[in-house]
């Protein structure tokens with residue numbers, strides 16, 4: 001990251017990096033170019049092969065990893081499931097999983113919050129999807145498999161020269177077998193559910209009843225792929241956000257105090273009422289995702305020659321938009337490196353240069369789900385605990401997502 005920052009400072013908001021062998025990448029923190037690629041002229045851009053080929057190997061073809069007509073049809077089908085009113089129905093399931101998971105917090109010693117939030121975020125997706133039809137063993141196994149798939153993808157991307165070794169050593173095959181096992185676990189749950197007549201209020205039931213324009217439902221295979229994708233897209237991003245948010249709160253006692261005041265006012269409220277009465281908590285989360293956007297890069301490839309400002313970018317160029325850099329630009333944010341949640345409370349619209357959930361038609365479908373989950377975690381957490389930081393500064397691990405490193409915090413029961 002500092003490497004990119006230096007390059008942006010030296011070379012400007014958009015620059016090209018030569019990777020050798022005739023390959024090059026365009027890095028940009030220009031919000032107008034990003035909006036053009038993601039929204040205004042999105043028809044002339046596709047996702048990079050990292051998502052539409054490399055990731056597909058491990059997680060199949062779901063909303064996140066498909067393109068063109070296939071994507072359009074699936075997005076149209078799945079969008080209503082993620083409307084606010086449908087996510088509201090999942091709040092009790094979410095809340096239940098959150099309360100159980102937060103029991104793992106210890107107060108007698110400093111703890112790394114990332115593994116706790118990572119398990120929590122995975123369980124919240126699992127329970128929202130399947131309610132009580134999934135066992136704890138199945139959840140642990142699915143979590144292990146999806147994380148192994150992501151680790152393998154990181155390895156492949158970082159060490160492309162070792163591709164033959166991954167194949168020859170059997171490592172790749174082993175990982176692909178794991179993906180098969182994950183699909184079998186999900187398939188078992190779906191098959192059982194199809195035989196039940198009673199209705200459940202979970203995502204699986206919604207997905208089973210959702211239909212295309214011609215009245216048909218998703219094929220069994222498509223449903224399996226979409227569910228696996230929800231696990232992949234929905235858990236690490238959320239746990240990163242939770243970890244960075246709590247670290248920032250611990251380092252800013254005034255913010256923590258204000259947050260606790262709001263949490264106390266919400267103490268006796270239902271989860272839905274908590275969501276509706278948490279403006280400061282929401283601002284805290286938004287400010288945290290400004291400084292540490294869990295998806296810190298969005299990639300696209302232009303399918304046509306692109307003319308933008310003084311640049312002509314030949315077609316089939318990889319473009320990487322740095323949300324991390326964009327969210328820290330002096331021209332848009334006063335004291336850009338400081339954590340000031342109030343900037344999200346002054347009624348100003350930041351949509352032109354702040355988009356932690358992406359922008360345009362491929363914007364995160366789970367954005368409400370994620371925000372509601374994080375607000376409910378903050379409510380549960382700060383109703384019981386106060387937190388202190390133990391190490392400076394916040395450390396980052398920029399992999400596929402922006403992960404925290406050594407997110408060690410000390411929890412104390414509130415007096």
Ligand code: HEM
Pocket residue numbers: 047063064065075125229230233234235237238241293294295298299356357358359361362363364365366367369370
């Ligand atoms: C704080 C948490 C989250 C962040 C920061 C985040 C961020 C993003 C971003 C930036 C994109 C767009 C990527 C692109 O344009 O290339 C995206 C797409 C997506 N996200 Fe999220 N996400 C989060 C949570 C979730 C959750 C909880 C779910 C599901 C339960 C989810 C499901 C998806 C899916 C399926 C897509 C692909 C949408 C499409 O291409 O049509 N995300 N997310």
